Amino acid sequence: MVEVERRQIIIGRPSSSLGHPDLNLQPDKNVSRRHARIFQKDGCYWIEDLGSRLGVLVNGLRVRDPRRVTFGDRILIGRTEVRMVSTELQK
DSSP, X not given: OOOOOSSEEEEEOOBTTTBOOSEEOTTOTTXXXXXXXXXXXXXXXXXXXXXXXXXXXXXXXXXXXXXEEOTTOEEEETTEEEEOOOGGGGO
């Protein structure tokens, strides 16, 4: 589990020109350098594909425009599944 306390995170793999993403999914070579971002807006969480080669799936559906995500959604980035969980639920 990776805990992130920012209003936006970039998901991808490290790059000499782009630096390190907030959530590094290396060694999954199916993940683009800047694959996706998750951000907060109007009290909700959203995911956006940043022009990745393989795209982003949420609960099996391709993300074409920013899409709202909630805790427990299955997010597929490359061949890696990511889930958002609330740290409030674990306290």
